[in-house]
Amino acid sequence: MSRTRLISASAALLLVAACAPTLGPPPPPPPGADGPPSANTFRAGDFSWSAVPGQGRVDGRLVFKSGQTRYSCEGAGVVLTPETPWTRRRMTILYKSPDRSALPADEVRARTPNAPSGDYSAFVKRTVCDAGSRFSFSGLANGAWYVITVAKPIAPGTGPDIAVMRRVEIRNGRAVSVDL
Numbered sequence: 001m002s003r004t005r006l007i008s009a010s011a012a013l014l015l016v017a018a019c020a021p022t023l024g025p026p027p028p029p030p031p032g033a034d035g036p037p038s039a040n041t042f043r044a045g046d047f048s049w050s051a052v053p054g055q056g057r058v059d060g061r062l063v064f065k066s067g068q069t070r071y072s073c074e075g076a077g078v079v080l081t082p083e084t085p086w087t088r089r090r091m092t093i094l095y096k097s098p099d100r101s102a103l104p105a106d107e108v109r110a111r112t113p114n115a116p117s118g119d120y121s122a123f124v125k126r127t128v129c130d131a132g133s134r135f136s137f138s139g140l141a142n143g144a145w146y147v148i149t150v151a152k153p154i155a156p157g158t159g160p161d162i163a164v165m166r167r168v169e170i171r172n173g174r175a176v177s178v179d180l
Contacts, residue, residue, distance in 0.1 A: 042086050042118025049143055050082035050123050055173030056140035062133040062164065063179045064102055064151045069159040071151035073129035073180075080125040080137050083144035083167065086118065091146055095165045102180075105150050105161040144169045147178055 058080060062073040081087055088098045094108050095101035129135050129149060147166050153159040164180045 042120065043084075044120075044122075046084040046086060047082050047120060047123040050141055050145075052141045053139045054141035054170070056138075056142060056170035057175040058137045058140065058145065058147060058168055058170070058178060059175060060135050060147060060178040060180060062129065062149065062151055064162060064164055066159055066162070070154045071133075071159075071162060072154050073133045073135075073149045073151050073164075074131050076129050076150050076152070078127050078129055078135045078147065078149040080127075080140075081120070081146040081148065082123050083146060087120065087146065091165060091167075095163070097165075098167065100166040102151075102162050102164045105163040108163040140170055142170050142173065147180065149180065151180075 060078070062071060064071045091101075092098045094111050095103060125137050125140070127135050127137060135149075145168050147168055149164055151162045151164050153161075166178055166180055168176050168178050170176055
């Protein structure tokens with residue numbers, strides 16, 4: 001092949017490559033791209049699994065009661081946080097359990113300075129409880145998540161606000177029903 005033909009073929013190949021469609025933004029970094037998972041250090045890569053859209057769903061409702069005091073989360077925010085070693089440690093410090101808890105919200109807030117901090121807000125899903133204290137999240141990746149909301153007494157002044165947390169796990173893209 002002559003040098004002119006080689007240069008022409010190379011130029012044509014570059015032109016075709018430049019016109020090729022892109023497939024959108026690059027995928028999130030693989031877990032561990034910024035180091036091994038750590039309970040003590042926030043690592044965005046540990047959360048990357050949760051940023052991939054999935055078929056999973058969480059349908060929940062607040063049913064919390066304390067003695068005769070009934071609670072509601074109507075209009076309150078509900079957050080869904082991916083489980084990583086770091087968030088598991090954070091939940092254990094804040095809620096005194098890595099699985100489920102219902103504690104006075106003021107107590108949980110008081111422990112916040114002792115919990116590890118990091119900017120994981122980009123990985124947290126948010127919604128609001130409806131009038132029936134129900135909420136829903138969809139498009140979730142398989143894995144473990146923490147559902148958190150603040151419950152208020154239906155009759156004001158009959159009890160403290162309660163921070164309610166529960167760990168849920170999505171498998172095979174299925175819907176999970178959860179009572180808090």
